[in-house]
Amino acid sequence: MSGDLRIDGVSHGESIEFTFEGQPVKGHKGETVAMALWAHGCQALRNSSRDGAPRAVLCNMGICYECLVRIDGAVVRACMTEIEPGMIVERGGKS
Ligand code: FES
DSSP: OOOOOSOTTOOOOOEEEEEETTEEEEEETTOBHHHHHHHTTOOOOEEOTTTOOEEOOSSSSSSSOTTEEEETTEEEEGGGOBOOTTOEEEEOOOO
16 A cells, blocks of 8 residues: 555554555544555455445445455444454455
8 A cells, every 4th residue: 555645744543553455554643444444555354345446435425335454354434433453354345
């Protein structure tokens, strides 16, 4: 994943590390999975069950379900789930 896209000069919460598709990702306390991944340049969170096209955050408020990922085996909305230390996140979900 690419570098950090967060705005310079803004204070962030405590640093938290989790994994996405087996790769370590650093985020900050209070960030959602979606935004922590976005800040690292990773927008594709799942693939469409219809045509396999990559899907990303659309509404960022829990309505569209475009951001489904698997966390420790459960399908959740990345935009509604805060990161936690050590969580294992994988692309996933079909809708
Ligand atoms: S981006 Fe719409 S539910 Fe997460």
